[in-house]
Amino acid sequence: MKRFFKGLKGSYIALVLLFLYSPIAIMIILSFNEGKSRANWQGFSLKWYASLLDNSKLMDALEVTLIVAFAATLASVVLGTLGAIGIHACKKKYSTALINLSYLPMTMPDIVTGVSLMMMMVFINKYLFTLPRGMFTMILAHITFDTPYVLFSVLPKLRQMDPNTYEAALDLGCTPMEAITDVIIPEIKPGIITGALLALTMSLDDFVISYFTGGYVQNLSVVVYSAAKLGVTPDMYAMSTIMFVTVLTLLIVVNKRSTLESIS
């Protein structure tokens, strides 16, 4: 009886996995199909992968995605880490207000964040100074939604710290700046790294906010969306496969790293 139930549970999990993975698996298989047909296997071929390299739109989008993600991550790590150190040190009333403010972009629907930023950018460009929508405005928008993730990864680490460590560093002759770079930063480094990884993932993955704030500049997600509106093509399968395998590899690497960390 027990074995029967275990089998039942196992088959339920198998069904859910089948539901989640069959579309992805079919897409990966079709990316190697010689023909365009979705029903017939017309022989193994890498031609859809080769056609990706000739697709300048995709290559440009890849470049945009990477530049935006890394620039926004870098800026939000600096902004978020300093912000967390500041918030941790300031009065309760002020810090609660700032923390609540940080929840705002995380809870707001992406589409509202996107259109609100777009309206502000267009307004600035029209009445204040030239700020054409493009890669730069996309980076500004990404910094805005990335930074709270850094902040909320760093804050717990600061709270775990012994508050006397900083005072001790000052008593022993550190300037406040030195105390931060030599004492606090090393202590909260794991939080900073987690925050950076989160920010990077969020940026690489973002569609809605980039769609509204990028103007004619498109990142990969936006290109996938515009292509999908016109219907499905096999070269996009090839791209999806590459992206899926990349994410999988990254996750395995990150997991390996964190298990190594927890062991050592």
Place this chain on the structure above:
Amino acid sequence: MKRSFFSGPYALWMVLFTIFPLIFVAFYALTDKNGAFTFANLAQGFENDYMKVLWRSIRLALECTAICLLLGYPCAYILAGKDFSRHKSLFVLILLPMWMNFLLRTYATMTLLEDTGVINSLLEKLGMQPKKLIGTRGAVLFGMVYNYLPFMVLPIHTSVKKMDERVIEAAQDLGANPVRVFFRVKLPLSVPGIISGISMVFMPSVTTFAISRLLGSGMIHMLGDTIENQFMTLNNWQFGSALSLVMMALILLSMGLLNRIDINKSERTNNW
């Protein structure tokens, strides 16, 4: 220099890039094309056509949430149980699609559902009449469930895993049968997980526009589609902003509601 000054740049950034843009939303929502104050945009949002869109979005999101809960709870519960404690990788497999771009996941479902897609090609091969799948309400619902199911499994799994084994054993020792143990002990204890699962599924599905646009072929309009349309095609920022306000109100309302349930339930379990 005081350490608290370091929060300055961050505070400034957040005010400039979250508060200010929201002022623009409010401003456009409450003015007409000439910049004069008006309630007309908001009133237009409550016209019949748009109420239908709003209702459709809420219903689709609720259905999606309910299906995800029904499919996801057993899944999380089984994977958190003793039988599968040694198969951690299965849980990771369920969560893995979360890290895949949601447009690619939607693209994958399009491959199945298109008129000449996998399902219809197979139907034809078997000599059956092809079915219209894409562009229907069902396709949009399918795509939403497919995209958001892992977000339901994750928090429920965490809360089931966190349950105090001794409480469950106590219930068993006191003579409760497995069904009773589940409904009186395990289910109430997993409510926090259910609540966060519901919000993680309901919020993105009620605000989506890409999934409904791609799988509904532009035939199934949700609130997000309408907003996107006002900004990107019709260039009516005033009305788009008004609808954005409606969407924010909807999100705040549902968050408030979910928080209340959470508080009530946890109080009840404490009393018990």
